[in-house]
Amino acid sequence: MPDAAAIHAGDDGHGHEHVHHPAHQHHFQTMEQQAEASTLGMWVFLITEVMFFGGLLMAYLIYRVWYPEAWSEGSQELNIILGGFNTVVLIGSSLTMALAVRAAQTGWRKGTIVFLILTMMLGLTFLVVKVFEYKEKFETGHVPGPNFHFEGPFGPQAEIFFSLYFALTGLHALHMIIGFGILSVILWMAWRNKFSPQWYTPVELSGLYWHFVDIVWIFLFPLLYLVDRAHNVV
């Protein structure tokens, strides 16, 4: 019998007679209440993340209103093929993550492990593509700083566009790396058979984080790569 599902009878020192799940903390009345509190806490954290990226998005919007030409020209320099490929990869990783959570919900250990590995591989693919994109920016001199080079009259303004490009995608990539680390721990826990249909909260919450990072990219892709492709100015 897997140890996560091992339910021990209630002599836990404070006189409970009913059966107790090992993951059940004594200050919660039920497992449902405990899961509800964890989910709520994760969402409160995600609010702070929304505001974190929201501030950068605000900077993006204001500079876009000020320098529409530079935004249009800067956007043309980004690789739409790689950006689009990464969008597909990341949404695919959200699907495998959702399926990993579902496997944990239904107590399918092997499924949880396989889908977590798939999610991590897709996340890694995203990051590798990002490395090639960054490399190309270094080669063409589109990295803000003393060596920044941009043809045309909008060079200094385009430098602001690329500053925001690196800030937004860099922080997004950092979130991906942290997500990869979190999923490694979850994978290890799944391997040790820690989860069961009664308790899979860590898988669920890591899933929330992973999907959030996916949502950030859902906004970054059109805002950075697609904006003003049709050569129109605000």
Added chain:
Amino acid sequence: MSGHISPKSTYYAVFGALMVLTAITVGVAFIHLGTLNFPVALGIAIFKATLVILFFMHVKYSSRLTKMIVGIAFFFLAILLLLTLTDYGSRGWYASSRGTTTAGTQVTVTGPNQARKPVAGEAR
């Protein structure tokens, strides 16, 4: 723990919808819609995000308290974005002897009887 378990078909359908919307947003970006390009791209992104939140993140099946917290996140984001944009969007609406252009640069318009000495302590 008795969370809602969505059928696999739901996840595949949401994934399919997200792929179609991604294709649409790329396609639309190359069509000249004038000032509409940006709102359309943003609208599609918001719709995609909503699908992820409702189905992948299980908010559709969450408690009303969780739903409210999620709503609050976007309520505060809207305050951040919209109230700031009312400032930047309305610059230069009112003509004054000292004001700002739409690009935020401070300008001083001087004419007959309009040149005035800066008040002590006033930023120039």
